[in-house]
Amino acid sequence: MSTSTPHTLAMVSGGVATPSGFRAAGISAGIKASGKPDLALIVSDRPATAAAVFTTNKAQAAPVVVSREHLAASGGRARAVIVNSGCANACTGVDGVAVARGMAEETARLLGCPTNQVLVASTGVIGVNLNLDTIKAALPRAMQALASDQSAAVAQAIMTTDPFPKEAAIRVSIDGRDVAIGGTAKGSGMIEPIMATMLGFLTTDAEVPPAVLHRALREVVDNTFNAITVDGECSTNDCVMMLANGASGVTINEASYQTFAHALETVCLRLALGIVRGGEGATKLITITVTGSATAAEARTAAKAIANSPLVKTAVHGGDPNWGRLIAVAGRAGVEFELSRAAVAIGSIVLFKDGRPFDERAPEAAKYLRNDEINIAVDLGAGTASSTVWTCDLSAEYVRINAEYRT
Numbered sequence: 001m002s003t004s005t006p007h008t009l010a011m012v013s014g015g016v017a018t019p020s021g022f023r024a025a026g027i028s029a030g031i032k033a034s035g036k037p038d039l040a041l042i043v044s045d046r047p048a049t050a051a052a053v054f055t056t057n058k059a060q061a062a063p064v065v066v067s068r069e070h071l072a073a074s075g076g077r078a079r080a081v082i083v084n085s086g087c088a089n090a091c092t093g094v095d096g097v098a099v100a101r102g103m104a105e106e107t108a109r110l111l112g113c114p115t116n117q118v119l120v121a122s123t124g125v126i127g128v129n130l131n132l133d134t135i136k137a138a139l140p141r142a143m144q145a146l147a148s149d150q151s152a153a154v155a156q157a158i159m160t161t162d163p164f165p166k167e168a169a170i171r172v173s174i175d176g177r178d179v180a181i182g183g184t185a186k187g188s189g190m191i192e193p194i195m196a197t198m199l200g201f202l203t204t205d206a207e208v209p210p211a212v213l214h215r216a217l218r219e220v221v222d223n224t225f226n227a228i229t230v231d232g233e234c235s236t237n238d239c240v241m242m243l244a245n246g247a248s249g250v251t252i253n254e255a256s257y258q259t260f261a262h263a264l265e266t267v268c269l270r271l272a273l274g275i276v277r278g279g280e281g282a283t284k285l286i287t288i289t290v291t292g293s294a295t296a297a298e299a300r301t302a303a304k305a306i307a308n309s310p311l312v313k314t315a316v317h318g319g320d321p322n323w324g325r326l327i328a329v330a331g332r333a334g335v336e337f338e339l340s341r342a343a344v345a346i347g348s349i350v351l352f353k354d355g356r357p358f359d360e361r362a363p364e365a366a367k368y369l370r371n372d373e374i375n376i377a378v379d380l381g382a383g384t385a386s387s388t389v390w391t392c393d394l395s396a397e398y399v400r401i402n403a404e405y406r407t
Contacts, residue, residue, distance in 0.1 A: 040153070051242050052241040091126055103132065151182065158186040224268035288307050309325065319369040336382035339355060
């Protein structure tokens, strides 16, 4: 994928309802005991091309099962996405699947579209039954609330332990006409998507053929949502869904693909970094770049290993420039590694290189670690490939949140 930035690309305020022909709503249906918003709708005024990537976890939630079925049955077409928070509807057996199907059926009935053109997503506590009657009773209110200025309401309604909502939108000129891409995401803990608890929803008013949309989403997710981790935990519900309705009159083809894909990646990266910044108990955003790898895949493996190391994450949280932990993780990551040619830098401060430590630079590195955005670089000394992932620090607050999640 091209990494050059088109001069016609501009971030704008908004989210999933920013592209033409989309409306959104977020309301409180009564799923959450707190009364906070917990039901969201994203609707295209016309049938849209749809693509999605789903969790690789073998314990897949009911909405994942149903959405997969609907995408296959519709040939990659969709009119709407219905999302609830407060209950994951995961590990709930045939009853859970019936609820997910019922959510799609009732949404389709109110919209007047085929049931298989409705996608479903849920997030919250695993192993709790979701009350379909509660959702059915609230859906008419959600339909009435649908509007093109309600993107923020969706971002609020899909949150669980997220400390803040996450949305982004961009406009880009393609073939002399404006195309918009919007998105929202939720996720704070149980974050290592490896697909794709995180959910992401994307919309565009470009016309994108199914195969092209699927290709773009796969490529972009790999460089953004699949390159983040909070705690190395893959949820039962992870998914990223995208709808493209063609309302702009612009069709994406091979000539315009790179421009479109770059704009989509810009939106997704902003959302993905928002998830990491809002990681449960997080105080620091950490960018980890691994270089000198035999292959790009091995670089990603090593970077993820470093990002998921509790010892590394706690050291960063405490401001301890313990480069030995970084070397130790790189050496046990199961990838090609040459200690005599390896290097570690925290910020611009090289603490280990070519088998030699530079501990006299530790105070400077400790001072750098006081920042809330941290860059860590590790050279494996085994090749020329590289990879970058993003994570956060590990604090006592993360332990508190997850120790009390159900209680």
